[in-house]
Amino acid sequence: MFSWLEKLASAIWLPLSLYARLNKDDKDDSLNDDKDPLIWCKDLEKHTFGEFSFAVVQANEVLEDYSQVEIGQNATFVGVYDGHGGPEASRYICDKLFSHIIRTVQEKGLITSEILKTAVSATEDGFLALVRRSCGIKPLMAAVGSCCLAGIISEGTLYVANMGDSRAVIGRLNRRRSNKVVAEQITEDHNACMDEIRQELKQDHPDDPHIVVRKQGVWRIKGIIQVSRTIGDAYLKKPEFALDSSFPRFHLREPIRRPVLGNGPSLYSRELKPDDKFIVFASDGLWEHMTNQQVVEIIHNNPRSGIARRLIKSAINEAARKSRMSYDEVKRLEKGYRRVVHDDITVVVVFVDQQTNADIDEVSMRGFANSTTTSGFSTL
Incomplete structure (x- = not known):
């Protein structure tokens, strides 16, 4: 176990990049007695079918979690994009995915899981085209990628597309157990730490003994990356984007013959029922430190606002405990240094109240951005 000073020393070697704009918590209430300067939040806002709470904490030198909530008169969209290798892929998804969804809905006239799949594929193709245009000037764009968790609530149904290890979890009441809240995980984690994912990779690559390698106590694909489905990471998908030995962190022992990572989402749809009370969309920075059941119980037993x-603060407290630090010590760490203790974390809690907010404003909201714009749903 590293000491606190050793953790700080190791953090100095984290890569530096562009400055990410920060802002403090929205409101002063009982949660703010220990203000964290790297947390951004919208404590409670209205959406089509109820209310939602939205928060992000930055740990990296440059924020790699991008996220959005889009509110329409008849639908609500949530996107959580957990980037790695840089913010370019997650930022691109945040800029492009929802517009692809709207365009496809306009063409088809309805919302389905397949529309999410089509939009995710169009976003992946667009980002790979950007990498291709940029590789001569910025070759490391080939090593930038992002998880992608996207969900739409429309006409009483939840549609979700997922790539990577961000997660969507429903909190529902169990009428047979005195209305206790129960966690129902909607998505599957695409992460090599899971035995079924490793078996799937080995079956798909029987001629590659290094497809999954245990490195520093963690299972990694090609000894490099944990998540098995992403947008981006072009060097693990197409031979033309292979990086040479001058980039040792991303250099492969041998050229790939076919994609190592999957680039298609897992799709889920579920009719929402009266016992379904809320949906949690969050990056893996939350789930690394808290179980599904712990999360839904905190939501069920505390005020919505x-x-x-x-x-996020509960997850940071747990991360601090594991690092033998207090939250107060963590709060004093600057972005970049903080990544030694915890990751960027994004959480959106969407309450499903089974009634429609008829006078709802159609807005587009992004994590770490104070301004809002009109939602793309207004074009439908």
């Missing part, structure tokens, strides 16, 4: 921020 600021609940996303409360979850």
